[in-house]
Amino acid sequence: MKKYIFISSGFVAVILVLLSIRLFSQNQSDKVKAFNISIQYEVKNDFQKAIAELTKIYSVNESDYLVNLRLGWLYYNSKNYGESKKYYEKSLAIKKNNIEAMLGLTLPLSQLDEWGKIESIYKEILKMDAQNYTANLRLGQVYLNQADYSNAQKYLEKVIALYPSEYEPNLSLGWTYYYLGKRSQAAELFTNALMLSENDESAQSGIKLVK
Numbered sequence: 001m002k003k004y005i006f007i008s009s010g011f012v013a014v015i016l017v018l019l020s021i022r023l024f025s026q027n028q029s030d031k032v033k034a035f036n037i038s039i040q041y042e043v044k045n046d047f048q049k050a051i052a053e054l055t056k057i058y059s060v061n062e063s064d065y066l067v068n069l070r071l072g073w074l075y076y077n078s079k080n081y082g083e084s085k086k087y088y089e090k091s092l093a094i095k096k097n098n099i100e101a102m103l104g105l106t107l108p109l110s111q112l113d114e115w116g117k118i119e120s121i122y123k124e125i126l127k128m129d130a131q132n133y134t135a136n137l138r139l140g141q142v143y144l145n146q147a148d149y150s151n152a153q154k155y156l157e158k159v160i161a162l163y164p165s166e167y168e169p170n171l172s173l174g175w176t177y178y179y180l181g182k183r184s185q186a187a188e189l190f191t192n193a194l195m196l197s198e199n200d201e202s203a204q205s206g207i208k209l210v211k
Helices: 009-043 047-056 065-077 081-094 099-111 115-128 133-145 149-162 167-179 183-196 201-210
Strands: none
Touching: 009 047, 009 065, 047 065, 065 081, 065 099, 081 099, 099 115, 099 133, 115 133, 133 149, 133 167, 149 167, 167 183, 167 201, 183 201
16 A cells, blocks of 8 residues: 655645745855955956946845845946936936935936936935035036036035035036126135145146236
8 A cells, every 4th residue: 555645734834834944044144245246356356347246136136125226336437327317317216216316327327418317316416415415516517517607606605604614516516606797705625625735736727817
């Protein structure tokens, strides 16, 4: 007489859970290792190898925010701006309205001359964080480069009010004031910029113009 071994559905479920936990743990271990090795390659400015390490584990981590964000950064540094944009956009799809990823996305967009998108991103950030240093500064600089000095003044003055000892806001607002005809205010800010960045050519040029 044959003997049949019956395995309960509960036992099968336990086995499947244990296997899933083991696979998950292995995937997590592989991700941590790949991420750390990638950072080591970046320190050496070997961006291609840094990218390759993450590419190895990407298929099982394509919904991981940090992996996508880092690939966006690494592709940007390797001057592959199209790929950088793609991965920053993926990280934003994973964590919507994330300021970190939004700021990251502006990096490749600036190299691709997509200034309209950049302006929109900074304005979206400022809706969430009106005092954001980077968004106010960069948006002010965008307007400065577009010769829209009134709007440049609006955002750069906000930065200076919050961070008066920072080099970039002093220099950028200095040039904004110069073009608006506010020479004495421009001179003060160009002087500040030189105090913070000795022999800065742009600040030196500005000082000569307002004397």
